[in-house]
Amino acid sequence: MKRRQFIKGIAAASAGLILPISYAKQNADVIVIGAGLAGLSAAYNLKMAGLNVQLLEGDDRIGGRVKTLSHIATNPEAGGMQIGQGYGYMRALAQQLNVPLAPLSGFMRGNTFAINHQLISAQAWPSHVQNKLNAEEKKLLPSQLYFHYLKKFPKLTIANDWTLPKYAHLDRSMQSLLTELGASEQALALINANVNANNLAELSGADAVHVLTQMMSGGGGADRVVNGNSKFINAMAAQLSPVELNKSVTQIKTTNTGVQVNCKDGSSYSAKHCICTIPFSVLRHIDIQANINAVQRAAIKQLNYTAITQVHFEVSDDSWLEDGLPANMWSNGDLGRIFASKGDNGSVQHLVSWINGDAAKKLDTLSKQNAMAHIHKALIKQRPSLTNKIKPVYLQSWGNNPFSQGAYSSFAPNQVQQFAGKMGESAGNLHFAGEHTNHDYNGMESALVSGLNAASQVIQKA
Ligand SMILES: Cc1cc2nc3c(=O)[nH]c(=O)nc-3n(C[C@H](O)[C@H](O)[C@H](O)COP(=O)(O)OP(=O)(O)OC[C@H]3O[C@@H](n4cnc5c(N)ncnc54)[C@H](O)[C@@H]3O)c2cc1C
Structure with a gap:
């Protein structure tokens, strides 16, 4: 050129x-x-x-931190996955380089909840004995609590507003900001389990608002490179x-x-x-x-850098779904979140146990083999229909990777x-x-x- x-x-x-x-x-x-x-x-x-x-x-x-696992069915991403609609420069480069993008596909919707090791359907959650949320939160699913509270924060119009002195009051820990907004003890604990940070105490509210604003920018629906990023x-x-x-x-x-x-x-x-x-x-x-x-x-x-560890599983067939629950799982235990994706044959071929923050750091203290075995065992115990249906095939620890030592930077309180x-x-x-x-x-x-x-x-x- x-x-x-x-x-x-x-x-x-x-x-x-x-x-x-x-x-x-x-x-x-x-x-x-x-x-x-x-x-x-x-x-x-x-x-x-x-x-x-x-x-x-x-x-x-x-x-x-972009790494497609092309040796695994569905070519899952171990790192950067979603190309947002607002990613103008990445999209322009993809066009220049003749790299085709396509909407994210194959991902399953809905969650089965594993709260304190009990499997709970979305329908059962509002009145379940494990639900100790306050009146305002009671009907919300554990996975909805974080966004429910984040939406109460000021909306940013300019991309880097969140770094300005006028938002200094948000540069405090999410733990204290959410407490002030009325989050119950259980809501804080549930949010903490899968928050995209090491934990709520280590995450600045200004950073959290920025991430939400970016997620909303450019409209809904993300893409991915065809056959992997x-x-x-x-x-x-x-x-x-x-x-x-x-x-x-x-x-x-x-x-x-x-x-x-x-x-x-x-x-x-x-x-x-x-x-x-x-x-x-x-x-x-x-x-x-x-x-x-x-x-x-x-x-x-x-x-600050957020620890993320994933255990990837290949799935032999769909018979485990006969338990009638959604394929995806959301837990407040060692499993983190389980994301299921379908292959070209229309059946679920891949599961990933995606563990964030402090739970990932804990898992990272084990050897790769032991960590994979631990998650495999915990998953089968939690979802017995998966027995003999899944095989752990890959572990990705971004925290233990000497060249990243974390998945992404995030600002701790006062750091913004x-x-x-x-x-x-x-x-x-x-x-x-x-x-x-x-x-x-x-x-x-x-x-x-x-x-x-x-x-x-x-x-x-x-
Ligand atoms: C699990 C996960 C999910 C993600 N999901 C998304 C998503 O959906 N959408 C999105 O937009 N982003 C996502 N991201 C973030 C995105 O992947 C990263 O922000 C981006 O790839 C970072 O690019 P970078 O070049 O800044 O850093 P890196 O990709 O980390 O590049 C830095 C390079 O420096 C090298 N290096 C490090 N130390 C040395 C050294 N001492 N000597 C020589 N080389 C060195 C590293 O090996 C690396 O290749 C995700 C990241 C992770 C980990």
Whole structure:
């Protein structure tokens, strides 16, 4: 693609992009660390602008927190799944790269509830003996409680409003905010069981409102890449020079001439610029010798990351559904939530036990084999019709993954006011990108836009 076409292509997403007239002719003009969405987006945009890029990846695969399990029936995603309707940049890139998207399909609706180890249908819940919710909450299903309360929070109109001082009163723990809104003790405990954070006490209300606003933006219905989101990763990587795998970066230092990056295997790279997309949960263990501002240093050290662990199961046939309950389950115990998906043959072929936060951290203390066996046993005990119908085939722990150490960043109380907007600032020629550095969007879109923005900064300076 010609440079002019490239600018046209991304103009909508990147206002103020200025391209240099000439570039330093080095082996690599820019080192990009991390071949997840942010790193691939940065490298792709730099390359399109005519710069030479060295992409270093610590793991033995590309994609980071996007990972399609193509060896399992239904090609489930272990990481980033839903491409929201508001994901303008991701959708534009998918079109540019000829990567087809399709509405999410195959997922089952409804839940069977496993509360205090008792299986309860949605119909039975409002009057069930296990239901100790208050009068306002009584008719709500356990899975509806969180959104019931979140909807009482102020509605945001501007994407990053939640980071402004006027919302400082929301930068407190969800535990205390929900208590003030009248949530009962049982509601708090049930919400805590599957909240998209380590726990309610560790989650800032401002962050929770932001996530809800983003989920609602662009209208309902999410998409996924046909045959899995890793196809998107592969299509981006195919545009680039081969990514150097197993290059675990241990030190980054700015020098008089640019940036030097040292890896665990003893190799060393230097270039005029570097874009680092390493999650802060990992970056805090890396030696950074650069003029990083004090707030950013504190964020690198303290930003919260949510643990998520999944156990994936293959399902032999549908006879277990003869117990008459919905395939999906929602528990307040070790199983977390069970999501069922159908294959092309129309029957359920895949289940995943999706465990968030503190429960995931607990499971992560076991070996992979023991963790899979533990969840397998607990699932069969809870749903006896699954006996001999399921086989655990894969465990994904994002908390135990040395290159992510958590599934996504989330702000703890007071961290929004302290850190937001300051985590992506450059330190000389060392630039930062990654989902955690962009607060206008969520997840995959954040990562891609952050890579584009960091590339734009480099292009302006190169
Ligand atoms: C379970 C789960 C579900 C999700 N669901 C959704 C969803 O439905 N929709 C959505 O939009 N988003 C979702 N997300 C979030 C989304 O996947 C991430 O926000 C996004 O992929 C992050 O991209 P990134 O490039 O910022 O980080 P990463 O993908 O983590 O990329 C960072 C890269 O840096 C590499 N790296 C780390 N340390 C080093 C080192 N020392 N040296 C060299 N390389 C290193 C890593 O291996 C990785 O490849 C989900 C994530 C998870 C885990």
